[in-house]
Amino acid sequence: MFTYIKKALAKKKARRYFDEYGHRIDTFKLAEEGEIRFANWTNPLIKPKEITQQEVNFFKKFIPKGSLCIDIGTNIGDTTVPMALAAGKTGTTLGFDPNPYVYKILxxxxxxxxxKTNIVPFPYAITKEEGEFNYASSEASFGNGGISNEVVQEHGAFQLSEKIKGIVLEKFLTERFSQLLPTLSFIKxxxxxxxxxxxxxxxxxxxxxxxxxxxxxFTKSKPAERAELxxxxxxxxxxxxxxxDFSSQAEIIPIPEAKDMNRWKTFNFYAVAKA
Structure with missing residues (x-):
């Protein structure tokens, strides 16, 4: 009971009052990749990440060894690392996140x-035009959040004191990674x-x-917004x-029509180019 109360109070504090949390290193043993180390954020609002073989195998279905993959909105790297394990040391995994507090853990x-991995991180948001943007969160500890612009007006009451940088990804990749673009296999x-x-x-x-x-x-997306997506x-x-789930054992259901986007409240989908 004492532990439960202590955790509840820590979460309440993290939601209301800013504190910069550190990290701890956890080790996971995978059947194929061997020993994998991961830096988990000690923010009490964030559930510790576990690296599993099933998750890595999910990404292996789409990311060939040696290819280029991109993670937009990496947070601390919870999907970036499994993606990078799929791409391997000979591949390249680019990670983008403008939140300075999660970026430190990334x-x-x-x-x-x-x-086993080759991850190249960048502290940028991906936007339709280059510029500087406000970044806000519903939590004082900035465990989540996003940029505010003409599309997304408000992410929460807590705002970074400095603006973050937004870049046009296609222009950025053409200038910095043009030689790798033909191997682009996956974007999250x-x-x-x-x-x-x-x-x-x-x-x-x-x-x-x-x-x-x-x-x-997204959870708050209305039917018209889901159809537009x-x-x-x-x-x-x-x-x-x-x-x-991000697992090789995940249930997979085709989404043939826009109306089918309303079958689930919040969900991830993958999309494959038609032949």
Whole structure:
């Protein structure tokens, strides 16, 4: 009971009062990858991440060894690291997150498995135009959040004192990673309800290189917004699929029509380019 009360009070404090939390290093033994180390954030609002073989195998279905993959909205690297394990040391995994507090933990994870991964992090948001943006969170500890612009007006009452940088991804990749673009296999988007806007901003990349796309249908999205998200992806020549978890054992259900986006409250989907 004492432990429960202590955890509850810590969560309450993290929601209301800012504190910069550190990290701890956890070790996981995978059947195929061997020993994997991961930096878990000690923010009491964040459930510790566990790296599993089933999750890595989920990404292996879409990310060939040696290819380029991109994680937009990395947070501390909870999907970035499994993606990078799938791509391997000979591949390249780019991670983008403008939140400075989660980015510090991401940087720790970049360094932990250098013999098995090749992760290149950047503290940027992906936007349709380059610029500087306000960043806000519903939690004082900034465990979540997003940029505020003409599309997403409000993410919470707690705002960073300095603006964050937004970049146009296609331009950035063409300038910095043009030699790797032909190997682009996978893009994951998780940006607190602004997935549709990000997907539209990377439409040129999706049309040209046809990587598998993973995105989220946000809890607060209305039926019209869900339909718009469906058509944004489908009109780029993709077929959509619900999946129950980042696991090779996940339940997978086709999403053939926009109305089917209302079957689940919050869910992730993956999209594959039509032949």
């Amino acid at each position: 940087e720790e994870n970049v360094q932990l498995n250098p013999d 988007v998780d940006v607190e309800g602004a997935d549709k806007e990000v997907i539209r901003s990377i439409g040129g990349l999706l049309k040209k290189y046809k990587p598998v796309l993973v995105a989220e249908c 469906f058509h944004t992806v489908a009109d780029l020549g993709y077929s959509l699929y619900y999946f129950s």
